[in-house]
Amino acid sequence: MSSAASLPPSVPPASATAVAEAVAAATTLAGARLRDATFADLTTLRVGGRPAAVVECSTPGALAGVVGVLDRAGVPLLVVGGGSNLVVGDDVADLVAVTAVTTGVPEKLAEDAEAADGRVTVRADAGTVWDDLVDWSVAASLGGLECLSGIPGTVGAAPVQNIGAYGAEVSALLHRVRLYDRTSGETTWVTPDALDLSYRYSNLKFSARGVVTEVEFRLTTDGLSMPLRFGELARRLGVSPDEDHPRRPVADVRAAVLALRAGKGMVLDTSDVDPDHDTWSAGSFFTNPVVVGEDARAAVLTRVTARCGADAASAMPCYPTSTPDGPGYKFSAAWLIEHAGFPKGWKITGDAPAGLSTKHTLALTNRGAASSADIVALATAVRDGVRDAFGLTLEPEPVWIGVTLPA
Ligand SMILES: Cc1cc2nc3c(=O)[nH]c(=O)nc-3n(C[C@H](O)[C@H](O)[C@H](O)COP(=O)(O)OP(=O)(O)OC[C@H]3O[C@@H](n4cnc5c(N)ncnc54)[C@H](O)[C@@H]3O)c2cc1C
Known part of the structure; x- marks a missing residue:
């Protein structure tokens, strides 16, 4: 499980009874209430199992208070906002989701x-x-x-x-x-x-x-x-x-x-009737890869030229950027995915429940019935395909909970 869902250092994990007691105590705080939901309900990718509990917090004080009560009791928790940058596994029953939902105005x-x-x-x-x-x-x-x-x-x-x-x-x-x-x-x-x-x-x-x-x-x-x-x-x-x-x-x-x-399918469609599955995503699934130094940039260009030709290589987006290790170059993950042989709408098999968005190759999408395993399989295929084609390893942008991308 990702460290984003872990406990603070030195807190021993709680028993099931202690979890139930801590959740009950947390929901007595003003602005906190128990909610019935799965992670599929709480995330825009719409995958993920049922947590031990969902505690919804409607004020800043409730959010801090609930996390404090659960932390002191040793209850593993995940803070969830809109769930739009999360990939959650199907087996997360040991985790309490603490959601932040405010109606207050700026x-x-x-x-x-x-x-x-x-x-x-x-x-x-x-x-x-x-x-x-x-x-x-x-x-x-x-x-x-x-x-x-x-x-x-x-x-x-x-x-x-x-x-x-x-x-x-x-x-x-x-x-x-x-x-x-x-x-x-x-x-x-x-x-x-x-x-x-x-x-x-x-x-x-x-x-x-x-x-x-x-x-x-x-x-x-x-x-x-x-x-x-x-x-x-x-x-x-x-x-x-x-x-x-x-x-x-x-x-x-x-x-x-x-x-x-x-x-590009990058505005959520929240309708229940005939929703646009291109928006059932975690947004850009991979960050744009950055290499450090001229030699590293030249090595990528050589691979791109060999596979796609000189015209494609010269048209490839590549932006100078600064990195902690010196001047670097940022490439477009979307361009690399497309040119590695993954067009918009690509799926592992024709009837797979997960696929690339039909509008944007950088969004991995749930076509309606995908599990976290389907998303992992799709992400692995795309990452490995880009690595084989160009020697660059794409890194996922979302936070992973209860599920990992194989090395
Ligand atoms: C269609 C689509 C388009 C997107 N486009 C963009 C884009 O253009 N640019 C971009 O940067 N991102 C984009 N994203 C990603 C996502 O929207 C952002 O990262 C967003 O900030 C996530 O907010 P959230 O409330 O949904 O966080 P969640 O997904 O709920 O949580 C993400 C992480 O933040 C933690 N977290 C949440 N709330 C808190 C809190 N109050 N305190 C501490 N930790 C917290 C969670 O524990 C988790 O680790 C897109 C996503 C989608 C689905």
Whole structure:
């Protein structure tokens, strides 16, 4: 089982009776209640078995309090927001799911309204739906979050993997994160530098370090977006190539991002009748691989040229990036998957219950009746195929619980 679901260090695991007692105690806290659900119900990939219990928390205090009660009793738990970055196994009966669900509205903090940098601070509970926050900020003409429109999940999970899209990352907007420390049992505000934020990573991901209960963001107030950095989005908004730091009204950027995402099946379809199975996914399943140094880049290009030809190699997306080990290059996982012989909609067999999205090769999807084993088989086939073709090993982006990808 992934360490994200583990106990804090030095806590011995609880017996079944102790689990039941701790869950009963946790649900007496204000803002906490027991809910009947499986992980398939709680995740966007819609796979995963029934946990020992599901405790739903509707306030930041309840979220910290419930995790504290369960941790002190030695009950293995997993904090779940929108379940949109999780792959959960079918056998997870020893685990309690603690869900963050908030109906509270985001708040603009008055004392910051005239800050010297012309930004305001906005605070939201961890259980707030991420896109509700973005929608609210755009309606209030606040700039910063617009490129992150349409990302599923909750505010509390946004710093966990430093969400990003269309040239923006949440790390650039974060002011402070209110964190319940699962070892000390204390809740404090921490600044982003305490989280080791990097590409789709923070030290909260894959760890039992802490629980985010609230998040503060610094947003601009002139009604314009952050400078647009992503070519596809900029073109859609009519940006000319010689425009320096192009900015556009936040509402226009949000609309353009949502349209682009919908075309790739990257906006959730929550309807029960005839749902779009391309959205039954965990989003981008693999991170874009990064290699360090010119020699490593040349080695990939050689493999791509040998397999796909020189024209394809020269058209392959490849972006300079910095890494802790020096200058590096980032490749597009979607491009590599497609060129390794996995087209949109690909399945292991014609009637397999899991397959690549018909709109985007980077999304592994549940076509309606997939188990976690079907997702693992699909992910293994794609990862191994890309490795055989180009010598690059794709790393999964979601958090895995109770199930692993074979080496
Ligand atoms: C269709 C689709 C499109 C997507 N597009 C993008 C995209 O463009 N960019 C991007 O970055 N991601 C994307 N994702 C991935 C996902 O939406 C994000 O990672 C999102 O932030 C996950 O939020 P969540 O609330 O669903 O987290 P969950 O899936 O519920 O949890 C993910 C991890 O965070 C932990 N966690 C959750 N809440 C808390 C908390 N309050 N405190 C501490 N830990 C917590 C969980 O324990 C788990 O380890 C996409 C997913 C889907 C399904």
